[in-house]
Amino acid sequence: QVRLQESGPGLVKPSGTLSLTCGVSGASISSNQWWTWVRQSPGKGLEWIGDVYHSGNADYNSSLKSRVTISVDKSKNHFSLRLTSVTAADTAVYYCATSADLMKYLHHWGPGTLVSVSS
Amino acid sequence: EIVLTQSPATLSLSPGDRATLSCRASQYVGTYLAWYQQKPGQAPRLVIYEASKRAIGVPARFSGSGSGTDFTLTISSLEPEDFAVYYCQQRVNWLSFGGGTKVEIK
Numbered sequence: 001q002v003r004l005q006e007s008g009p010g011l012v013k014p015s016g017t018l019s020l021t022c023g024v025s026g027a028s029i030s031s032n033q034w035w036t037w038v039r040q041s042p043g044k045g046l047e048w049i050g051d052v053y054h055s056g057n058a059d060y061n062s063s064l065k066s067r068v069t070i071s072v073d074k075s076k077n078h079f080s081l082r083l084t085s086v087t088a089a090d091t092a093v094y095y096c097a098t099s100a101d102l103m104k105y106l107h108h109w110g111p112g113t114l115v116s117v118s119s
Numbered sequence: 120e121i122v123l124t125q126s127p128a129t130l131s132l133s134p135g136d137r138a139t140l141s142c143r144a145s146q147y148v149g150t151y152l153a154w155y156q157q158k159p160g161q162a163p164r165l166v167i168y169e170a171s172k173r174a175i176g177v178p179a180r181f182s183g184s185g186s187g188t189d190f191t192l193t194i195s196s197l198e199p200e201d202f203a204v205y206y207c208q209q210r211v212n213w214l215s216f217g218g219g220t221k222v223e224i225k
Contacts, residue, residue, distance in 0.1 A: 109162035
């Protein structure tokens, strides 16, 4: 059973950098599947942030591409999200998720973590 | 960017009713479409992928259909646990989600 768990600060100051990690159990980060970040602003819908393959190859939402980096750490079996120059509009629940294979359907999700951007 | 438009925004139904949710894509996506269910305070759950395949553990009352630009999620007879928000997602051009349809108790 694949399990994902987000971790990181729940509060980030405006203009700062949001950094989250997704711990993976029940699967290897080196498996043939995509590792994905999705966010959901309060009361709103789902927004794809981007995803990464174990090779380090990553795809990003064009609206966030200039500020986001997603990376993998094979030694720790986790992947990470870094979002720079945050504003209040980046306040959201951040989910990590993964496909079961190379098809980008998100079979497994973490419980999500709320990150607030405020001074 | 492929935009997914879901309708209706809200569906008010009673347990036992049939629910029909629609998702329309702004460009051709073949059958590369999924549906997710989300309950308050929970992460989304994959229900249907590849337009019509049920994910593991999803009851047979859920079915998906469509191809190209028009897709439908049908719940044949609503159970109390089915009242939730449903999102469609395409994977042809990066990933994007629809705005959601809330299925609420009438």
